[in-house]
Amino acid sequence: MTFVPTSSADDNIQSATTLTPNTQTSEKVCYTDGCSPVDQTDWWKVNGYKGDVITISFQGKPLNNQDWLCFWGDGWEGDVSIHRADGSEIGSTYVTDDDPDVSYTVSLNTESQVYIKVKGRDSNCNDEIRYDLLATIDTAQRDTDEDGYIDSEDACDFTPGTSAYDRKGCLDSDLDGYSDPxxxxxxNNGADAFPFQPSQWEDSDNDGYGDNLDGYQGDFCPYNSGQSYNDRFGCLDTDGDGFSDPDPGGLFGVSEWFSHPVGLADAFPSDNTQWTDTDADGYGDNWEDPAWNETHLAWGIGQWLEQATTPDACPFITGTSSSDRYGCPDTDGDSYSDGDENWTIYNGSDAFPLEPTQWQDSDYDGWGDNQTIGAAKIDDFPENPTQWRDTDKDGWGDNQTYGATQIDDFPLVPSQYRDTDGDGFGDNKTGFEGDVCVFSTPEEVESGWISRFDRLGCRDTDKDGYSNPTDEWIAHPDGFADAFPDEASQWYDTDSDGYGDNLEYFDGQTWRQSFRGDSCKTTVGYSTFDRWGCPDADGDGWSDSTANWLASPGGNGDAWPLDPTQWHDRDGDGRGDNPQGTTADVCPDSAGTSVGPAEGGDRWGCIDTDGDGWSDLGDAFIHEPT
Structure with a gap:
């Protein structure tokens, strides 16, 4: 039965078969004798990383099915060698069936491969070498990413890194020891909050500024989030202008922090257009008027800023003005600044720098525009430089000097202001003492021919105060005009008899007797001698007597009211004193009873002792009536 190996190795280093660590692999090599097919050399490789300690154990197996034709004791033999990745040999061991085991240990200083070569030798007839190969790797010091941190410590095994504080061996772009997030x-886990800034790594308040005060943009308020960046970094900036809110007690930052100009904090923490206040008067150094650029830039404080609020026009001088311009001296405290050579009342400075109730003088007449109750030097005519006071509040001014306009001819009379003819009475007929005749002539005015009683301001030739009658204004008693326009002592004639009602009048200095004063002003009469204007039945000029006006000789009344030729009887003898009248008394101062020739006597009204009708002057026998 032919042996089938568990793994096939390749015959050259380029095609070496990879060993699986901790897994035993069985294979064989055979030079030529006793084996088929012929496979003289096996190449194996083991992959490892820096720090790995690789141990390769080779165990040759005893002969199997030894050929009986071979000499007894002729076993297998071969070479087991270990090589670097470039093929260079590290070590080699001659092995035989009598000494079949060999072990190599290699420590790697970089990621690499270790190659194992098993080569059979010609051993007469038993050339087949069956073997087990086991690779073990001690990874205790492995540094997979070769960053100097072994994998057991390295938080990022497959990514080389230099981080050392929050975690080891991870990417640290800015090389500050804290790993990139x-x-x-x-x-929040400890990663570098600023992966590209080597002087910062932690941001406790998450405001974008690092806790390291000495590092780049160090946070002055590391535990209180803030976005300030001009005076200091990372502190509260309420108005968002880059300047931090003041913290005089140091409650929110690493130290006390005072507002400008004492310190550098925002002098205006709620106004994003202002932050510095050089003169500490509450008005900012920034400006919005481009016309200020040249001077303010030369001063080196503040900056031009569109829509800058409350810009200080006097940034080096403490001031409280706020109406015409901000932050300049305001001596009287009325919010308008004191003037100077570059800022006059024509620009808007206080026209009354020592009077707190006035500041503006539109017509430049020295009187103020403010007309509120309690204000001083009030200009009642703020647009008229020739007028300022209006005592009677009628809209016409008190100033009557030459050249003035809108002149009030009656400064104390609210209902009058114009007197066209200059007679002292106002043109407004419905006002106080309204002039009925507005256009009196200069002659009338200069001569004083101006009425003041029946109607005001009309022609009064006799200057008694009552106007001359006209077609529209008839004389008394049917009207109110002067019934005697040429007589200053008379003006009314109640009974219309041609004699005035006044018996006396006041001429301005003393009381005087009036001309032809009517003693009977309610009764028509034409008497002229004893008294004026009383009934005179006989038309002789002497008034009829009454109970209050006795006839002569007891009074001045007409003793003969029906005889136009007689009126007085001085001696009371019944004969008239008028020598041209009827029964004329020849002896008017001596009462007598004598009669005239018409009645048998010699003369009227003389003494007649014997009563015979003849007067003692003509009676030869004054005691003999017969």
Missing amino acids: ELGWGP
């Missing part, structure tokens, strides 16, 4: 092994 991969699926299943990230920074």
Whole structure:
């Protein structure tokens, strides 16, 4: 029966058959004698890695079916040698059926193959060598990826690496000792949070900045996540402008951190357009106006930033202004800055730097635009440089100097402001003391011919305050115009008899008797001698007597109200004093009863002692009536 080997080896090194470690393989070689087919040489190989210790055990088997024709004792013989991958021999042992076993041990210093050559010799007639071959590998020091870490320590057996801290022998791109992260092994497991930055590896707060303060972009707040990157790395940056929030107590970082200008922290942690404040006044150094570029860049603070908020116009001078410009001196604290040679009231500076209730003067007249209650120097006309005060609040100004406009001719009268004719009465007829005759002539005004009682501002020739009558404004009593336009002491005539109601009048200094004052102003009368304007039945100019106005001689009334030729009787004898009148009293100062010739006497009204009708002056017998 022909022997069938468990494995067939190849005849040259290039086609060597691979041995499976720890698995015994049986095979044979045969030079020429006693075997068929002839297979003089077997090549085997064992694959190994750096650090492997490979042991090859060869066990030759006893002769089998020895040919009886051969000399007794003529057994097999051959050579077992071990070779490197390049074919060079490491060692060789002559083996025979009397000394059939040999063992080789080889340590690998790199991944390689160990080759075993089994070659039969011509031994007269018994050339067949049957053998068992066993390869064992001690992998205790194996370093599969040849990175200096044996596999029992190497976390990445098949990937050469230099990591040494979080795990050994894995890829470490930046050579800082911490392995690159991969699926299943990230920074939370200990992998390098910065695989390409050799000075950083750990990021406790996962904010992208490494815990190593001395390394690249070292995190000043390693346990509090933050995105600041300008003043310090990795701290809270509320407004996202790159400058960290201040931390004066050092509660969130490795040390205290003060805001600018004391420190470098963000002076405006909630404003992403500002971060530095050189003069510490609460207004930032950045600016948005390109016109500032030349000067501010020369100063070397801040930067141009579109839409920068509250830019400090005076970055080296502490200031509180905020209305016209930010951060400049504001002496009176009204939010408008004090002016300087480059910033005047025409640019918007405080027109009243020492008056906190005023700041703007639109018409540049020295009076402020702010009209709120309590403000000083209020300009009631902020757009009119010739007016500022309006005492009566009627929209017309108090200033009446030459050249002024919008002048109030009545600064204390809210309902009047214009006096076109200059007579002292306002043009607004419905206002206080409204002028009825707005266009009085210059002559009337200059002469004082201006009415002030019945109606205001009209022609008053006699200057008594009552206007001359016109077709539209008739005289008293049917109207209210002056019934006596040329007599200053009279104006009303209640009974319309041509005599004025005034008995006296005040001329501005003293009371005086009025011209032809009507003593009976409610009763039509034409008396002119004893009194004016009373009833005069006989038309002789002397008024009829009344209970309050007695007739002559007890009073001045007409003693003969129906006789136009007589009116007074001084001696009360019933004969009139008018020598031209009827029964004229020849002796008007001596009461008498004598009668005139018409009644048998000599004369009227003289003493007649004997009562015979003849006066004592003409009676030859004054005591003899017969």
